[in-house]
Amino acid sequence: MRRRVATPECVVSIRALPGIGLIQGDGVSGLGIGAMATLRAAESFPSIKRDYLALYEGIAHIPSLQVKSMATVVGNLCVASPASDVAPPLIAMGGQVRMEGTEGSRTLPLEDFFLGVNQTALGPGELVTLVSVPAPGPGSGGAFMRLARTATDVAKLNVAVMMRMGDGVCQDVRIALGALAPRPIRARKAEEILRGRKVEGERIAAAAEAACGEISPISDIRSTVEYRKEMTKLLVRKSLEKALERTGR
């Protein structure tokens, strides 16, 4: 609105809606983040740091305390920046968005919520009221990594991984990538290489290579296509290793 990209006739504040700023849940029951909950509130919520570490890492690196105290998790998602640091962890964790509108309410997996650069599935008169995340389950580990020019800059690329191990094999894994396509995406082929298998060096490298084939990065002031592809390989590998290590904790 300040930049006159949008000039609405009417703006409705949702601040007064009861319960809309709450964060609830834990590592067993799952997590619910209300639309007005700030990044700072999420960062300070003990269960997020303990049980949803990738999300914590996606938020904690943001330098400005003031920004984190004012910006909200759901607001970050609704901007639908391809480079959001909040979206990939929530996608990797199987996050869902709940939307309310005049036609009633509906829920979408977060990865289907993003349609393109700054475009979401929100219809006219709809608003997101909650983003929810299922409990990680035993044997789970997550990780988030990013590359940026400076601490305060938007990511050149970022990677979030959620992995669940059991009986020595990967029971489930989700790899979410940011700033590598018009919207945050899943690296499904890379996931397939790992699911149901033992997770070790060569297979991790193969998954990282596969992830590289699933992206459509651009060259801009932050990076080139070639650099982003190389770094995707590196960051996917490192994130998988980190998540794997954390499954054992």
Added chain:
Amino acid sequence: MRKTGTKKTGMKKEIATFDVNGRPHEVILEPHKTLLEVLRDQLDLTGTKFGCGTGECGCCTVLINGNPALSCLTLAITAKDKQITTIEGLRAGDGLHPLQKAFIDYGAVQCGFCTPGMILTAKALLDENPDPTVEEVKKGLAGNLCRCTGYVKIIQAVMAAAEDMPKI
């Protein structure tokens, strides 16, 4: 800025009361005004600075209910029933706040433009964590830029003030 005054759908002005530095202030509030504009232009509290206007620099930081907030990105109307602290409200009686004193003693003020925001963010930090490490001070002040780059002395001043401040 585009004129919207002739539009019939525009929102009405209202008389609003703001609790600034422990005192009620009544203003005629236009709903699109930022808190920074109200503080500076209507209440003459010009200690709060307009830096970038986009939430990058932290110069406009005030405390809202004790939390550091960017007044240039805060619609004043959302701060109506909350306690607002600006740099003018930090002084205790006739004396300076320990942070203000430490900033002078350590030469942490160069051009001074970032200082009000720095001090208020530091106050919020010390209220939450009275005994911070240097690393915690650096992290806590990460949202405040000093273009004179006087960070070393600013951090020293905050550490010194933490020593001086009465512990509860």
